[in-house]
Structure formats: structure tokens, C-alpha cells
Amino acid sequence: MTLARFVRKNAFRNKRRSILTLLSISFSLLLLTVMMTIWRAFYMSDGTSESAERLIIRHRVSLGQFLPIAYRERIRSVPGVKNVVNQTWFGGQYKDDKPENFFAQFGTDPNEIFDVQRDFHIPQDQLEAWKKDRAGCVVDAELAKKHGWKIGDRLNIKGTIFPFDLELTIRGMFTAATPTETVYFNNTYVDEGYPKMKGFVGFFGVLADSPESVPQVAKAIDAMFRNSDRPTKSESEKAFNLDWIAMLGNVKGFILSICGAVVFATLLVSANTMAMSIRERTREVALLKTLGFTRATVLALFMGEAVSLAALGGLVGALAGSVLVYGMARSPQMGLFLTGVTINAPTMLVAVLVAATVGVVSSIVPAFNASRGNIVEGLRHIG
């Protein structure tokens, strides 16, 4: 036996209590892991390297207002711009308004969309087939799998923003690093279906020649249209996504307060367990000291116990959290907010470290008291 083994034996001395504590801590840490992952996905990820080279150009006021298609060639002329493609959010309904049937539909230009979205891959023959069919569309392969679509299938989408419906044929499937839940169709469909929109598009996607030139390109484009009656707002794809998240409300505050509540709850649970188990062992502490264990050793023994229990709970929680994140990322209720989000090792490590810290903090007072306790009193303790 070693002292470490002694700690381990003690940690599971009262098996039921240790397991209940472990479960309680792991459920809390599961939440913490999920919240940290959402935080990371929203605020800390840099996206793919291609994403860092992309900009979104939209109407300064809102996505709901349109830009003239004529802007496209003017944007192309800006130094640093490699490719430009127009995209229009159709916002229609597939089948019904249930969240699981929700996905994005964009009217766009088949000739250039995959030159801007370079991290999307589509077989050349499928792309050619789409270019030839004005009523054709290409779909995210993941989305197709979810709905059981095959190439050649018809896709009927009811317009809600626009007063007409789309009757599309699937001509191809593209793959992306993370699921996009997106269908692209030819924007001429919109021009013909709703003549008032002819000449107008929702926004532009731009591929810059390097990530470094993104800020200048954005500035140059906005400057170009500043005094027109449709001014633009250009920003990196990442900034655009953050705007989107900011619209959800005070997400940061929400996540932080939940994390705070969770950590505090874990602290209470762990402290309660340690207090109970240390109190029960008053006599044993006195015995250890009679055998010659110093205060420091006793302190270390108890804190080691709390830390190993809490850290184990953290590990279990982090593992369970990765399963939950997997489920949430695919859940229709979340809309497009968490698509493709997964847990990474540093997040799990942080969860375990947080748990271990909670173990230290929660045990320090009872363990300190135990280590300071009078041996004579301890030996006289009954119970």
C-alpha cells in the first residue's frame, strides 16, 4: 500500500455516498462542459482557414433589406477581392413549420458560389448539372442524409418572405467540414418568381486574397457605397456570425451565470460530503496522529480524497458532456446555432481542473479542522 492507495480506499469507503457525490458532481460538470463548449464555439473558434478569408457584405441597416446586383462587379474591382457571389435568404418552409424541417435556402450564382465557399466540395459533374438547370439546387450531403434525399428528387419549398414557392430538383450534394443545413438554388428563380426583386439580392459573399487583407477590403467596400442610398456593412464571416449570436440576447451573461451556479453547486455538494465523511472519522484522525502522522500529512490525505473524487466526477461529467453536445448539435430546436460543434480535449481538461479546484476549496476547511483537532478529544469521540 502507498499513501495514494490509502486515499483511494478512503474516497470510496462509503461507496454509496461517494457514488452519489460523484454523480452529483458529474452532472454539474456536464453542464459546465456544455456551456464552455458553446462559449468556445461562439466566441473562441476561428473557423476554417478559408473562413478567415471571407467577408459578408450586407445592407447597412439589416439583412432584411436588399442590395442591387450591380454592386457585385463594383465589389469585384476592389483590390484584394478574389471572388464575389450574391446570396439571398429565401426563408421558406419545407413540408411544415416544425423545427426539424427547418434549414437554410439561399438563392445564389452557381458559377461562383463554390469559388467563394472553397471549403465546400462538390463533384464537378454535379456542379455542371446544376449550372444547366435553372430550377436545380444543390444540398448539403448531411442534410440530404437527414431527410433521405437523393439526386434527382424534387424539393418543394413554400415561400413565406417571398410570395411564391420553389419547385426545385436536387442536382448535386456538397460536403462541408461542419454541417451547414443549407440548400443553394439558382437566384434567377427568385428574379423570375418575384419580378419586384429583379436586380436585388440579399447579401454578397467575398473571398479575399489573404486573411490580412480582410479589414482593408471591408473598409474599401463600405467606403465605396457610403453615400449611395443603399450603404453596406462589410465584415469578416466571423464577425457576422457573432452579430447573429448577439441577436439571441445576452448569451455571454446567460452562460456565465449558469457556469457560476453550477460551480457553486458543485462546491456545496463536495463540501457537504467531505464534512460528513471527515466528521465520521474523527477518531481515525486521532489514531493516525497517534501513529505519528503529522498535521500536514493528515491535511493532504483528506484533500487528496476530495480532489480525486471531484476530479473523477469532472472527468465523468466531461465525457457525458461530449455526448450531450453531440446530441444538441444535431437537435432541430437549436436551429443553426450549434451545427458542427464538438467538444475538444482542452475543454475537457478545463472541466477536470475546475472540478479538482472545487475539491481543494471544498475540503480545505474541514480537512484543516481535522488536522488541527486535538488528539485526546478525537480519541474520546464516540460515533
Place this chain on the structure above:
Amino acid sequence: MSTAMALNTATETKVVQARNVSKVFQRDAFQVKALDDVSLEIATAEFLALMGPSGSGKTTLLNMIAAIDRPSSGELLVLGQNVFRLSDGQSARWRNQHIGYVFQTFNLIPVLTAFENVELPLLLTKLSARERRDHVMTALKLVGLEERVHHLPKQLSGGQEQRVAIARAIVSDPTVLLADEPTGDLDGRSATEILEILKRLNQDYHKTIVMVTHDPHAASYAHLTRHLEKGMLLPA
């Protein structure tokens, strides 16, 4: 001859030297005088039985010797050391090396096997796992429990538990063995077994033993019996 010189020469043969030791416990408004001006010398390899009615201060005196409690007044040297000058950490280490303590209620750790319970004090030493194993087995053989090495305390009888406790007390080869009513919770036969072991430890291994007991039969195993009454040590 001066007193100081006398003390010095005595040090070599005396394990315990208590002079006018008193201990007062403060309990709320009450003061309890657990030890009242006790002076006592215990020689090396002595086997002393300490008797007296309940509450007479026997455990208190034992605790003083083990340096887990300190006198209110008076002077106490154990193995020539004024143990109360030691810091908390030092006295813990000192106890680990020099004192073995056997309790009436055994105080084994329920989640540890007999072997692990005995090994516990050795975890504080620098011994290798192999050396620890040898020491533990020697101690367990001495108390006749080599067959029960991997049993948990609850799988042992009371007498066997106490034998494990004795093995734990002697495993680090201390000079002094303190036993507080070691047979108090045991039946006659188990008690005799324990007393025989203590006697052997005293005779063959020259351990100094101080044993608190209520039982005259147990006291008969000792060389010497002293009586405490209301905190006062009666003349020998």
C-alpha cells in the same frame, strides 16, 4: 552529588521521568484535576501495570507519555526528551519512531486489511515496499496472525483485531509500548493471548510496557503495579 548529575545518569536507564505532573481539564465552568502532582519513573524494559478506578487519570497519564497531551504543570521527560518542546511535526515523527500505542477499542481502520493496517505507520518512513512487507510480516507473525493477512477488521474476532493493533504498535520497533486496557473488550481466552504476547515483547524484545488495566489477572503479568486514585499516584 548534585541533582542535575543524578538526573543525567538516570536518563540512560529511565524511559519515563515524571516530576510533579498535574493536568487540569477545563470543562465549561468545571475544573477537573485529572492528574494531581504525579511523580513517576519507569525504567527501561520495565513492564508496569497502571490500575485505578474509572476517571482516576490513567488514560490521561498514558497520553502524556505518548506526547499527545501536555501537562498543565510539572516536568515530564520521555526517553530523555522533553517532548513538549518539540513542534507538532517533530513530536509526530518522534511518536512514530519511539512509541507504540494499543487502544482498548483497537481503532483499526475498517477499509484496510490487517496487513495494510499494520503497514500504516511504515508509510511515514523511507522504507521500500519490500522492507515494509518484511517488517509487517514479522510483526504479524509475532502476534500469530500470519494466516489472516488479507482479512478486513470486520472479518476478524475481537482478540484477533487487538493482535493486529499490537502488530501495528510494534511494527516500527518502538522503545515504549503504551496499552490502554488492551484486554478490556475481550473474553478471558483472548485476553490471555494478548497478555502473553505483551509479556513476550517485554521479555524477548525488551520493550518498555505501560499497561492500564482494571483486571488484577492482567496486572499479574507485569513486574510492577502502580495505583492511581483521583489523579494521585499511590505509593508503590
Place this chain on the structure above:
Amino acid sequence: MAIPLRYNIRNLKLRKSATIMTALGIALTVTTAIFILALLAGLNAAFRLSGNALNVLVLRKGSNAELAAGGVDRDALPIMKDLPGVARDAQGEPLVSGEDLLVVVLPRNDGTGETNVTVRFLTATGIEMRPETKLVAGRWFTPGQHEIVVSQSIHNRFAQANVGDTMWIGKGPWTVVGVFDAGGTAHDSEIWGDVNQLAADFDRTFYNSVLLRATDPVAADALKNRVNDDQRLKLNGMLETDYWAKQTSSGNPIKFVGMIVAVIMAIGSCFAAMNTMYAAVAYRSREIATLRVIGFSRPSILASFVLESVLLSLLGALVGILLMLPFNGMTTGTNNPVTFSEAVFSLRMTPSVIGSAVLFALVMGLFGGMAPAWHAAQRQILASLRD
């Protein structure tokens, strides 16, 4: 025979630190649950309170949002004014309001960036049709002027939304002349201005929506059908209350994440409560045996411990409710996916929210207490007395 409640209360007091820590843990869970429920209650209230049962909202066919492209031709307004069942005001004018919507970008005053805000353009009749709306500062906009009034919560949440400030809307600056309170409805997220001034600026030929007031609820239903069936109009009429009720879907992500959070925290707290109750049972095993010897039955032991656990969780609920009270009424915003603009709402600790929180704690207490209580009741008397 039941064991008196006093016994449980004394025991909870006796093991003070365990009681406090467990109750606090439960309180945190309850707090989180209340927070989420109050958020949803506020959001639902904003949409549910919006809309009058007598009002019929008219949009273009196929559209289900006011902000969709295309709308109701201005020429259709006179036709609708003459439909039977349309109520009239004191002057005999039909209560029909053609309205336009725009979205503007405003900087938040807490520095967290910009948000889209809906601007509604209407006439005095439109204001009159929403009697819950009261002016709290300044005055209403003057027809024919570039003037706007902002809702109280926009006034609070955004920079440049004070009386006297100007905002760039469409082609020019509009001056803020007043602040209104829409009584917790969706209009609390809006800015209002003159519809005719907007039409003049933009040369618009249609309204985004038209609001009709019916004389009574039955007439409202009839009016809705009449609009839908009228071949000249080709429009889509719906009860205004139904329209807003549908938009509660903007709370879906909050609801979904919130429920997951609350349930997981509740499970965690359940385990913690179980722990405390098991310890209580172990601590009192002799006592329980003694009670059994005296003649208390197993069911009464079981009931007593379950009750104690429930008591513990109710204490937690109480603390949780008290912790959340200061946040009652706090306003916050989320995105309305239908309009792509902000929906402002406030945290509402309604009686039903509090009721659900208490129920939630009760369930936690029951689950946490059941197994330990069962364990206590099943122990053999002799076994308990021996240890």
C-alpha cells in the same frame, strides 16, 4: 400512526451544516429554473398580451410575417374600410390602420454592439387601436413630420433614444419626440412614426400590414374569413392574437437550452439530497430502531423520512425564490426570427412560475428522499440497535 413533523424539523436543525449546504444546492437549482421559466414567461407574455381579440391583421397571401417582401396594396385599404363588421370610432371613422415596418440598427448603450430594431409606421387611428399603449414622456409624433416615439425599453436599452435625439431612418434623420409604454406587449420592442411621411419619403405603393378592428369577437372571426375569401383582395387575414402567439417560437432556443440546464441541475441536486438523507438515516439508525420498538410502523418511518427530504427541498425552493426576487422585472432582449429584429421582454416571476419552481423542488425532494427512506424503513430492528 404518523411521526410528528416536529421531529423532522428538529433533526434538520440538529444537522445544521448539512441541511444548509443541501438546501443551498437545491436553491441554486431552483434559482436557475425560475430564471429560465421567468424568461419564458416574460417572452410569452410579450407575445400573448400583444394583440387584441377584436383586431384582425391582414397580410399578403402566403406571408406570415409583417416584414415579408410585398404587402397589401394601398388601394385595398378603402375596400377594407367598407367591409361589414368593421368598428368605427367616435367620429364615425372606420378603425382600419395601414402600417409599414422598417428595421434600423441601433447601438446598445451597454456597449455590447448593435441590434436591429423594428420601426412601425402608422396613423393616429393605429395608436388608438392599441389602447394599452400610453405615452410616458414627451408627445406623440405629428403627422407629416419626421418625428418618432420610442418605447420605454428601447429608451432604456439603446443609446441615442432620448427625447430630442435623432435617428437615421431610411433617407434622413427623424427626431425622437416621445416615449411610450406598450404595457408588456411586443410593441415594447418598437419605434413608431408617421406612415404617410414614410410613404412620401419612399414612394411606397403598399402597406406591410393592415389592422382591422371588428365590432365584436364574432364579427372578428367573420371579418377574418371575409378578407380571406374576397377575390378582389387576395389577402391573408388572421386574428391579431393568433399572429403574435405564433411568434413565441422565438423563445425556442432559450426553452430548449433552459430545460436541459434545469433538468441536469435537478438531477445533480437530487443526488446531493439523497446523500444528505442517507447520512441522516445512518446517523439515526438507532433512533429509527427505537421508534420501531416503540411501535411505529415501517410506512410511518418511510413517510417521515420522505417528508423530511421534501421539507429540505422546500426550504431550498424558498431560498431560491428569495434569491431570484431582485431580478423580477429585469428587461432583456432576444432575436425575433420572424422579423430579424430584437424582441424586448422582462423576467416575470408570475404565480405560475413560482408554483412550477416549488413543484420542481418538491419532485427533487421526493426523488432524493425516496430511496434513503425506503432504506431506513427496511432496516432490521436488531441490526440497527447493534451498530
